[in-house]
Amino acid sequence: MADVLRLHFTVDGEDFTSAGEASAQVKKKLRQMGYDPELIRRVSIAMYEGEINMVIHAGGGEADICIYPDKIEILLSDKGPGIADIALAMRAGYSTAPETVRNLGFGAGMGLPNMKRYSDFMNVESVVGEGTKVTMIINT
Amino acid sequence: MTVRDAITRLDLEALSLPDGDREIRGGYCGDLLSWVMTRLQSDEAWVTIMNNVNVIAVASLSDAACVILTENAEVEEAVIDRARERGVNLLRSDQSSFEICAQLGELTHA
Numbered sequence: 001m002a003d004v005l006r007l008h009f010t011v012d013g014e015d016f017t018s019a020g021e022a023s024a025q026v027k028k029k030l031r032q033m034g035y036d037p038e039l040i041r042r043v044s045i046a047m048y049e050g051e052i053n054m055v056i057h058a059g060g061g062e063a064d065i066c067i068y069p070d071k072i073e074i075l076l077s078d079k080g081p082g083i084a085d086i087a088l089a090m091r092a093g094y095s096t097a098p099e100t101v102r103n104l105g106f107g108a109g110m111g112l113p114n115m116k117r118y119s120d121f122m123n124v125e126s127v128v129g130e131g132t133k134v135t136m137i138i139n140t
Numbered sequence: 141m142t143v144r145d146a147i148t149r150l151d152l153e154a155l156s157l158p159d160g161d162r163e164i165r166g167g168y169c170g171d172l173l174s175w176v177m178t179r180l181q182s183d184e185a186w187v188t189i190m191n192n193v194n195v196i197a198v199a200s201l202s203d204a205a206c207v208i209l210t211e212n213a214e215v216e217e218a219v220i221d222r223a224r225e226r227g228v229n230l231l232r233s234d235q236s237s238f239e240i241c242a243q244l245g246e247l248t249h250a
């Protein structure tokens with residue numbers, strides 16, 4: 001059976017400044033494992049955007065990363081308000097982020113489009129009032 | 141041109157310099173973090189007026205050669221500490237982003 005490396009992180013929803021902690025850990029791990037820098041970049045950025053989304057919209061969440069021999073899978077799940085219209089949320093430039101977040105340089109409606117752009121496969125499942133699950137797969 | 145060379149030539153203030161020998165290959169200018177994240181390439185200098193701690197995360201994840209904060213943007217100690225922790229070269233100038241980019245363009249294309 002092929003080895004699968006699993007990493008789990010809790011993304012703190014209270015602290016905007018700590019967003020990126022999980023992505024930084026994953027980046028470090030992939031670097032140690034000798035992955036190509038461009039692949040590491042794609043994984044790190046896709047995951048960071050996801051982390052930021054969970055902090056902005058969902059009060060944090062959980063991140064699970066599985067490193068398979070041929071792909072890296074990122075599963076982000078939260079118990080936030082959910083996304084009513086996923087197609088609309090996927091549209092570049094559409095955002096419901098508050099002004100405070102925009103002042104930090106986020107909330108430009110680029111998060112989900114960036115995540116899609118950097119992954120080979122992305123799926124968003126969401127139930128309003130229950131939460132959102134995002135799966136991203138990046139082939140190695 | 142290394143980051144250290146850029147500091148001398150552009151008269152920059154080094155707030156965090158964990159890797160001054162790193163080579164700068166081009167640059168990118170922008171303040172919208174999500175936008176910058178997909179455009180800023182490895183080994184580029186990122187020129188911005190954004191001064192919050194998320195800048196360090198973006199620079200680190202995008203693998204920028206350095207961040208050049210312009211217009212003498214104020215920086216909290218926590219941001220400098222984070223830059224040191226993450227190995228991000230963080231520099232500052234009193235010039236505008238345009239002025240820095242114009243000089244950086246000449247130096248990196250020379």
